[in-house]
Amino acid sequence: MAKKIEEGELVELNSPFSRVYACPETDYVMNCAIGLKHSIDLDALKAAISSSLMIRHPRFHSLLVTDHRGRHHWKNVPLNIDDHLVIRHHHPTAAEDDEKAINAYLSDLAMSPMSKDKPLWELQVLVGLKCVILRVHHSVGDGLSVMTMLTACFGQKRVNGFVDHQPKKQKHFWEKGVWSMMKTIWLSLVFGARLGARNLWVKDEETAISGGDAVDLWPRKLVTIKFKLEDMQSIKKAIPKATANDVLLGLISCGLSRYLNAQSPKGLRDGMQITAIVPVNLRQDSKSQLMSDDQEISPLGKENYASAWTNKIGLILFPIYYSEGDVHPLQHVRRAKKIMDQKKQTFEAQISEKLLSLITSCLGAKVGSWICGRTLSNTTLIISNIMGPQEEISIAGNPVTFIRLNLSSMPQAITLHMVSYAGRADLQVMVAKDIIHDPEFLANCFENSFLEMKKSVMSSSEVQVRKKYY
Structure with a gap:
């Protein structure tokens, strides 16, 4: 092996x-x-x-x-x-x-x-x-x-x-009918073209959360937000066929709109796009799966032992639309689900990986690094969601209480990394503190969006119970 x-x-x-x-x-x-x-x-x-x-x-x-x-x-x-x-x-x-x-x-x-x-x-x-x-x-x-x-x-x-894990068998796109094949090809071309444009010249408009020149060298500040997975599951069930990733993207979309409304409402347009980079796991057959979309992690050892530890990922662009009014957080989740349903029908993540592979093979890793840096600089934030161990682990007999992950400074003012572990999920909110002076307030915007979702779901559940018994 x-x-x-x-x-x-x-x-x-x-x-x-x-x-x-x-x-x-x-x-x-x-x-x-x-x-x-x-x-x-x-x-x-x-x-x-x-x-x-x-x-x-x-x-x-x-x-x-x-x-x-x-x-x-x-x-x-x-x-x-x-x-x-x-x-x-x-x-x-x-x-x-x-x-x-x-x-x-x-x-x-x-x-x-x-x-x-x-x-x-x-x-x-x-x-x-x-x-x-x-x-x-x-x-x-x-x-x-x-x-x-x-x-x-x-x-x-x-x-x-x-x-110990057996991955779920996924259907290939050519097994899903002619219309589905045509839709996959068309959406892949559209999203692939947008990705190429973002690599070169298309850039997000300036907002209060945009990075600046050499922002990756600016001092950082980190805030942690804690969630219970059972709460995320209950919100997920309230929207048919939604995933935990849809809930995460929805609360981030809602939280960012609320933060921008509080910080710089002037000059913002309702529906203005803020773009996030989302890493996608390419180890399994699923096409546009966020790092772990309600499935267990891939087993170390399925590939050659020397090469299993690698970067088997692609990137997709996730548009976040600024909402001027007070839009309910569940509406943001529904919008995130609609976008991600389209993304999952495409080969956008595979295109990003193959394109980078072609560039690094033909023009060298330095050119590939420049392209990657341009993509990050032309977007506003990065979001990742990783499934960690789902049962408590221990190191040298000492139980692990939390697992959190973040990256070194990126060319963006905000990076968001969530890791789930043993029934909980911790979201790391890393910001350039000279741009986002009050990251605790930003974290509160995310938390309040989540609490509003949870409260809404609980209220609707109570109504359903009353209808059932009365």
């Missing part, structure tokens, strides 16, 4: 996004914060990491090297785990609780690059905050890879060290 990588052997980067992320212009790092229930035993933690599947994976003991033609490769090297452990005896200030202290640390970490002189990962241990932060360079893998690895290493439902 696994190909053994010999010491010193060179392995080519097997994903266009991996090659792009290896460039200095798109030098992104994933920061995965893992909260622990009890105080951290450093020796036990080190022993658990040293014996885990993560350490045995070739990507975690490979250097990123460049050959004489400027192409990037992985080079297998001996691993010294002590080089990757960073111990911080960090404690909250008098004005902070543990969560604010962790978010402040992650905000600073978002501006910190990763050394290329060793394999591209490290584990920072915040002893006083009972938190560990797994940092993995984005050229190594994507967020779904990180969550799969955590489940495979520390979860309970494993088969031979891998996640």
Whole structure:
């Protein structure tokens, strides 16, 4: 099942996004914060990491090297785990609780690059905050890879060290009838053309949440919003065939409209478009599935062991329409569902990946990195939703209380990353604090939208119960 990588052997980067992320212009790092229930035993933690599947994976003991033609490769090297452990005896200030202290640390970490002189990962241990932060360079893998690895290493439902899961069989688009085929082809052409235009010259109009020049170098601030998955499920059931991702996109759309109404109502037009980049998982047969659209994560080990940890993603453009009036949040969810239903019928995500692959193969990774950077700069925000372990996991016998993920600074003023874990979902709201001065208010706009959805669904449920029994 696994190909053994010999010491010193060179392995080519097997994903266009991996090659792009290896460039200095798109030098992104994933920061995965893992909260622990009890105080951290450093020796036990080190022993658990040293014996885990993560350490045995070739990507975690490979250097990123460049050959004489400027192409990037992985080079297998001996691993010294002590080089990757960073111990911080960090404690909250008098004005902070543990969560604010962790978010402040992650905000600073978002501006910190990763050394290329060793394999591209490290584990920072915040002893006083009972938190560990797994940092993995984005050229190594994507967020779904990180969550799969955590489940495979520390979860309970494993088969031979891998996640026990059989993916759902999906119909191919040519099996859905002539009309469906024609619609898929037409929408793919339309959305593909829009994606190409966005790569080159089409840009969002300026608003109070737009980024500026070199915004990826500006200081960040991070706020966490917590949801219960059962609440998201109840909202999802209120709208036929909606998904949890539709609920997330709907509450973000509603929250942003409310924030803009409060901050800068002048100069905004009802229906004005704000564009979000949404990463899409391409590991399964589903065409336009958000990173995990109500399905379980793909098993580490279904592909070759050396290549399973990679960036198997595409990108889609999700339009968010500003609402001048007080539109009910469920209307935003219905609109998000309608848009995503169209996106799921297309090959927009596959087109983005194939286009980037063609560009990097013909013109080099630097040009691909420039194109990727242009796409991000021409949009306003990025949204991801990743399904983490759905049962509680533990590291060295210490139960994990939360799992959160965010990226290093992007060319946008807002990045939103949600991870679900053991019945809860945490949304990380990362902002450029010189543009969005009050991220707590922005977070409140999202929270209030969600609470309004929940209240509306509960009220309608009570009406249905009364009709049934009276």
